[in-house]
Amino acid sequence: MPWTITPELPDSPAARALWRAYYTEVSDRWYLLHEGRTTDPAELEREIHARTGAELAPPKGRLLVGRYDGEAAGTAGVRLLAPDTAELTRVFLLPDSRGKGGAALLVAAAEDFARESGAARMILDTRSDLVEARALYAHLGYTETERYNDNLYAEHWFTKSLV
Numbered sequence: 001m002p003w004t005i006t007p008e009l010p011d012s013p014a015a016r017a018l019w020r021a022y023y024t025e026v027s028d029r030w031y032l033l034h035e036g037r038t039t040d041p042a043e044l045e046r047e048i049h050a051r052t053g054a055e056l057a058p059p060k061g062r063l064l065v066g067r068y069d070g071e072a073a074g075t076a077g078v079r080l081l082a083p084d085t086a087e088l089t090r091v092f093l094l095p096d097s098r099g100k101g102g103a104a105l106l107v108a109a110a111e112d113f114a115r116e117s118g119a120a121r122m123i124l125d126t127r128s129d130l131v132e133a134r135a136l137y138a139h140l141g142y143t144e145t146e147r148y149n150d151n152l153y154a155e156h157w158f159t160k161s162l163v
Contacts, residue, residue, distance in 0.1 A: 003102050005109045008065045010053030014072035015063055022075065022092040023048050026130070030153065033129050055079050056090070062113045063090070066102045073097035076106035078113050081123075086114035086162075088124040091133065103136050115162045122162055125154035 008015050027039040027047070056063040056077040066074040074093035078086050088110055093102050114122050124142070126133045134156060142158035149157075 076110040084120040086119035128155045
């Protein structure tokens with residue numbers, strides 16, 4: 001199988017490069033939809049550096065990096081929010097790696113980590129314009145639920161039992 005999934009620290013070179021690609025894509029999509037422009041470069045740099053992903057480092061989190069044929073191609077992050085609840089975040093694949101089964105493998109590995117850490121459920125949030133993400137989560141058994149956070153950009157919240 002060409003995919004490998006391994007935990008990495010959020011500040012590893014591969015994790016940082018994938019975070020930059022992820023944030024650039026989702027930020028540009030939001031600004032194009034709402035303001036007809038891409039993200040201001042200074043704002044992009046400020047936000048990329050402000051959100052280091054430290055919450056995805058052990059012991060309260062994990063960042064998984066997926067490699068396709070040995071090349072870093074995607075991520076999934078897990079934050080342990082409570083003894084029984086984990087949050088899925090930063091699910092992303094580089095455009096050239098999409099459609100090859102990596103997203104489902106990354107999410108499954110994230111669910112395994114959450115389960116091994118004692119979580120009985122996984123929650124996540126996303127936006128309406130991220131239709132691919134919403135379709136993936138529904139396909140993987142996530143169901144829409146009530147708002148659980150104050151994320152300004154979130155418009156949909158999902159949950160899945162891990163037991």
